[in-house]
Amino acid sequence: MLTFKLAQRFSERRSRSGLFAFIASSSTVGIVLGCAVLIASLSMMNGFQNVLEQKLLKAVPHVSFTKVEGTFDNWQSMVDIAKRDSRVIEAYPVIKQTAMLRSGDQFKGIVLEGIAAAGPHPSVTEFFSSGALSALETPNTIVLGQGIANSYGVEVGDTLELLVADQSSQQFRSPQRHGLKVVGLFEFGGELDHQMGYVSLDTARLIGEIEQGVSAIELKVSDVFQAPRIANSVGNQLPELVYVDHWMRTQGHLYRDIELVRTVIYLVLVLVMAVACFNIVSTLVMTVTKKRPQIAMLKTMGLDNRRVVATFCWQGTLSGLKGAVWGSILGIALASALPDIILLFERLLHFQVLSDDVYFVSEVPSQWRWFDVVLVSSVAVVMSAVATLYPAWRATQIEPAQALHEHH
Structure with a gap:
């Protein structure tokens, strides 16, 4: 390990001074900062992907079948056909319609979704306030998005007026009015809180003037990335003409955006490290210049070119290793504290990085992974x-003779 010990001797701080010491230190600091920032950035992308897969896909259907005309009167048989596919975890009926919500002199357009309070229902009910789902069984009740409630000063127990277009005629007529009591709130933590209201199937039929049946069948599948294939497979088995939709079509742009940003970060990773490593080149070139007599002396004592190369390779690699270790530690700490740091800045500067009425999530998530740490390092x-x-x-x-002559 002669070359390793020589590399350590050349790297000793006491053998450096002034500008040489500054450049040597900045090469390591550059790698530390580069590693830390890249690990934190990749952790943020992991966080967004995790929120998309684990949270958003509970609030939006994986697969949806809507009848081309009218409603599904025999929706139970459609659910049974869908559940024959082993990849389908759950199938449930819904009635979707748009409506205008009135609170005082304020109006708000919402998407009204009728769900089976007692039977199979979407996973979105996990975000309902306590007791809200069972309370929906009472006629003319609604679970309202938290964002809408906050914007219009609505609380549980208030009665709202719902305006729905008259479906019975093609002519322009005044909308039908329905009074709905708020029995609970829905809090996802994103733009859905400002868009959605949930009622029971019976209430939805009353509002939409539907005698029986439902407007759509929605599926929850085991592998969300197989949703397009499952949608086509199950859709072809249904006896009625349907519109086929899935989350990759409605929300897939979010996933593609996350993957695009992650790819850009990987490219930036290589470029940032290349820039940081230029300082290592400068440091070692200066070391070679400064240590010419010592290198010449070592060569006269029998140190061959292969070991000379190994010595400087060890010196640069040790500098990179030190930067990678400290950068990884700092990166993991930064990634773990990132949501709290951004929250602190939001409170101090009185602004919101991700507005919950625009983005699918209102807080910047972060989740570091060993793969990213090892890759960056x-x-x-x-x-x-x-x-x-x-x-x-x-x-x-x-050349030993020339270098020693110059030294003397």
């Missing part, structure tokens, strides 16, 4: 090792 170390090649080659070009 490995790239840092490998780039550091690559950065040593030119200075190491310069060291092999030193």
Whole structure:
């Protein structure tokens, strides 16, 4: 391990001074900061993807079948056909319609969704306030999005007026009015809180003037990324003509955006590390220049070019390794504290990074993974090792006799 010990000796702080010490330190600091920022950035993308897969996909249907005309009167048989597919976890009936909500002199357009309070219902009910689902069994009741409630000063127990277009005639007529009592709130933590209201199937039929049946059948599937394939497979088995939809069509742009940003971060990773490693090149070139007499002396004592190269490779790699270790520790700490740090800045500066009426989530999520930490660290170390090649080659070009003569 002669080359390793020589690399350590060349790297000792006491052998450096002034500008040389600053450049040597900045190379390590650059790698530390690069690793930390990239790990935190990748953790943020992991957080967004996790919220999309684990939270948003509970609030939106994985697959949806809507009848081309009219309603599904025999919806139970449609549910049975869908559940024959082993990839389908649950199938449930819904009635969707748009309406205008009136509170005092304020109006708000919402998507009204009728669900079976007692039977199979969507996972979105996990975000209902306590007791809200069972309370929906009472006629003319509604579970309202928390964002709508906050915006219009509505509380549980209030009665709202719902305006719905008259479906019975093609002519322009005044909308039908329905009084609905708020029995609970729905809080997802994103734009859905400002869009949705939930009622029972019976209430939805009354509002939409539907005698029986439902307007759509929705599915929850085991593998969300197989949703398009499952949608087509089940849709082809249904006896009625339907519109087929799935979450990749309605919310897929979010997933594609996250993957695009992650790819860009991987490209930035290589570029940032390349820039950080330029300082290693500068440090080692200066080391070669400063240590010419010592290198010449070592070569006269029998140190061959291969070991000279190995010495400088060790020196650059050790610098990269030190930066990668400290950068990983700082990156993990930053990623873990990122949501709290952003929340603190939001409170201090009185602004919201992600507005919950615009984005699908209102808080910046973060979830660090060992894969990202190892990947970023490995790239840092490998780039550091690559950065040593030119200075190491310069060291092999030193002629011992000439270098020692110049020194004297």
